[in-house]
Amino acid sequence: MSSRTLDLCGLKCPLPVLRTRKALATLLPGDRLVVVSTDLMSAIDIPNLVRETGDTLVRHDTSETRQTFLIEKQ
Template sequence: MADQTLDAKGLNCPLPILKAKKALKELPTGGTLQILATDPGSVKDFEAFCRTTGNELVESSQDGSTYVFVIRHTN
């Protein structure tokens, strides 16, 4: 279970990433953020976001029309 959940459903790029970036800043190192999104582009966006920021993409899955991501704050 994630420490915090961000509901980004209905938002299009780049809003889910921007909201996740802000939420991650509020988490301690090692904390996890679950993001719920409906934008299909968010799959590649969150993979790239984690690669460039050094945060860990713990989970990337799909539940119906909702994409679920869990990111661990590592820096």
């Protein structure tokens, strides 16, 4: 199992979800991806992507300036 961080701060919709999809495609089952984004739409788009791909959203943290997602590849 490996872990990777994807810093998408400053990117606007749809780039965060597109880059997250591309990164998830390179992972093996059990690998984890940490996605950091400043785009408010990521709060909707990333969880929807994870449901669509069948992966697991382990955690979603929100602060005033950014959102952090921990995704586990299934």
